[in-house]
Amino acid sequence: MLFISVVSLAGHLIECGAQVTGGIFTDWHKVPDWDNIGFPVVECSGDGSFVLSKPPKTGGLVSFGTVAEQLVYEIGDPRRYLLPDVTCDFSQVALKEVPGVDGGAVRVTGARGVAPSHDYKVCATYMDGFRATAVCPVGGPRAADKARRTAESIITRSKRLFKQLGFEDFNSVNIQVLGSEDTYGSNAHTKGSREAVLWMSVHHKQKKALELFAREVAPAGTGMAPGLTGIVGGRPRVSPVLKPFFFLQPKSELKVDVHMDAELMESFSETGPDASDQEATPPSAEDFQDRDLPSGPHSYRLEELAYTRSGDKGDSANIGVVARHPLFFPYLKKHLTSSKVQEYFSHLIEPGAKNAVTRYTLPGIHSLNFVLQSSLGGGGVASLRSDPQGKAYGQMLLDLKLKGLPDLKSLVD
Missing domain, CATH: 3.30.1360 (Gyrase A; domain 2)
Known part of the structure; x- marks a missing residue:
């Protein structure tokens, strides 16, 4: 399991390419030459460690920070990172910078793992109506207020037409004014920006209803806010929504049949105790104790x-x-x-x-x-x-x- 865990960790670190060599790094201002950023290179050793670096004379940066950020990227419980061939434990992984390497290098140790779970990880999608998004820059005094009123007016106008034509109401509406820190909620700082971008996205079960909404965005350019400079990308495009859902399916409840030339060659099924009950590394007391700091x-x-x-x-x-x-x-x-x-x-x-x-x-x-x-x-x-x-x-x-x-x-x- 050690070898599979090490390879899995190496793959996890390099799967997003330049993200581990300085891309989207917190200290982005310390990363040189984005225009020539190098992709990662992994050199594995027999002791279960590996060195992560990048090609010489390429941009970017390999450091403790860049590798550590990628290690925690898109994971849940670091002790039970479920993969088809292994249940990885990344909680005790250690990183050490290797001195004297052009562009930086980091030695990675401590990957562990146990047998894979007896569940399949299933990712599926289903059709869930349609969506459309309008993006409109707005300039001038009280730009955010103008953008928000524009969005509310377009939605009100669309709802009125829906009612007249027998369409149901929107399933959901999301209005954000980018530049006014709407995404931050009560943590917002910016007030009174003179430049803003209206983001207005809607969801509806019927495609024709959103095609009507898309047509009703254009009148904002002549009948609503001063300083609305256009619609990014033109009239909003109506696209289907594929909604994802995920679950664990016990392998013991499924049978896998292998066919060749329309002939059943072999069948597989899995039984026995669920290996996911194994704990790769027990939680340490330090994880839970209240430190007297x-x-x-x-x-x-x-x-x-x-x-x-x-x-x-x-x-x-x-x-x-x-x-x-x-x-x-x-x-x-x-x-x-x-x-x-x-x-x-x-x-x-x-x-x-x-x-x-x-x-x-x-x-x-x-x-x-x-x-x-x-x-x-x-x-x-x-x-x-x-x-x-x-x-x-x-x-x-x-x-x-x-x-x-x-x-x-x-x-x-």
Whole structure:
């Protein structure tokens, strides 16, 4: 299982190409030559370790931070990362920078694993009506207010026509004014922007209803807000919605038949205890104990203490938070709780979501992983939001202030 776990971890790190060599890195301003960024190279050793680097004379950066961010990308419980051939445990993975390598290199150790689960991971989709999105730049004083009123007027106008023509109402409507920090909810800072972009996305069971909506966007250019400069991409396109859903299916309940030339050659079925009950690594006492840490008068933005990376799994998002220094990790565990993250993103999480935010720890890289259930408005193509995959959630969390801390900077000086 060690070899499969190591290969699986290597694949997990490099599957998104340049994301592990400095792409979308928290400290993006320290990454050189985006125009020539190098793709990752992995060199595996017989002892279960491997070195991750990139080709010489290419742009980008390989460092503890870039690799750690990719390690926590789009995972749930780091002790039970379910794959077809193995159940991986990434919680004790350690990263060490290799000195003297052009562009940087990191040695990765500590991947573990147990037998694969006796469940299949099933991803399926079904047709769920249609969607259309209008994107319109708006300029001038009170741009956000003008954009919002424009959207509300278009929706009101469309609903009136729906009623006259016998269509049902919209299933859902999402209006965001990009530039006014609508996505941040009560955490927004910007006020009174003179440039904004209207994002208006709608969902309906009938395609013809949305074709009518798409036609009703154009009149805004002559009969609504001053400073509306156009419709990005022209009239909104109506497209089908494929809604995803996921579940675990016991392998023992299915039979696999192998046919060649229309002849049944072999059948397979699986029985026996569920290997998923095995625990790759028992939770350590440190994961749960309340550390008696000193407090103080200092406040820090999370960006000062950690890197972040976020991604999606269907309608759920994950945010990995990696301490910039091992000495910061105990304070992150104490102050950055699941309830605090849930409060920060409460406006984006579906009301009533069960176990809305779960926190996991990865002590090997001094990291926390938060999984936000029902937080993407359906996720992927089923979502009407401007960020349907939670790509910006980690960046949004960087502005969260942690209060009542001692002078942490003095710990590492």
